[in-house]
Amino acid sequence: MQKDDWVESTVNTFSSNTTDSIMKSIKNDQITYGNLSVKKSSGYYLASPIKDNLRNEATRLRDVLWTYDNQRLTVSFDNSVKLKNPKEPQTTLNSLIKDKAKVLHGEDYVYSKALSTKSMVIYTQKIGKLPVYSPNGQIRFNLRNGYITGYSQSYLLNVQVLKEKKPVISQKRALIWLYQYNKLVNNSTVKWVHLAYTRLLTVNGSVIYIPTWVLAVESNSSGSVQYRRINAFTGAFMEQNQ
Structure with missing residues (x-):
């Protein structure tokens, strides 16, 4: 201080x-x-309280396998999703993230070109006008050979x-x-x-x-x-x- x-x-x-x-x-x-x-x-x-809300809500997901550990949800799709344009993965993910059977609270995240790589596309949660640049408050989609295989997610709940x-x-x-x-x-x-x-x-x-x-x-x-x-x-x- x-x-x-x-x-x-x-x-x-x-x-x-x-x-x-x-x-x-x-x-x-x-x-x-x-x-x-x-x-x-x-x-x-x-401030955001440490809660296990994602684990409690994950039962709503369909056609996926999921695990939960340390406030992080890890999801694997039963069927990988093909990218329409591998150079612009967000064109596919912007639709996928709105599917409530595949992603929780997807409407609270936005695509981050700056943080994304060839093998991982990152969406950041927004608080007010600012994104979250910490592992908390992000969805990290895994890419392999032009397909989205799954993701890991953390979520800031009840931000005060x-x-x-x-x-x-x-x-x-x-x-x-x-x-x-x-x-x-x-x-x-x-x-x-x-x-x-x-x-x-x-x-x-x-x-x-x-x-x-x-x-x-x-x-x-x-x-x-x-x-x-x-x-x-x-x-x-x-x-x-x-």
Whole structure:
């Protein structure tokens, strides 16, 4: 808490000269990025109780095999679903996710191109205007040879606002903080910077979520991608890599 208080107290102390100097250093370290917004917004602390609602509701599913463990539902289809267009899997999944006999609460999730891969298509739950970029609150569809074989799902239930609305730092400021924490590798590309809810901690049987700047950083030499998180309220680096 002391660290967060210190970071928050210094968020607004940057001068334009300081910002320009840091951005120049980022460029000199061969770190590239796209257009970054300086617009500030606001958000909330949220809480979702840890419940086994998916296990209780899974009996409604049809023509699937399912298991449940640690608030996560894993489903295998009796008959795999063929993708209409493997390059745009969402064209098939947008219809499948609305089938209440195959997917629970599908209307609460949206397709995430940024998080999806060739073997897994991710749909994120939305809370207000923000997606959830944590394993909680996502459906992860498994792809194999042009077919959807099944998925795993977690769901945030009865989400509650804990505190009053708080200001959120800008997209550009999040990149600057990450660089100052020495968490941006040289010779890399920042593929995207998204504002989303991620998990902060668990307390009193509920999981707390906060607005978070999530950055996907790709090494230009190895091609590996790291996901970094910045607390959008305070600018603090969040160690846990989800």
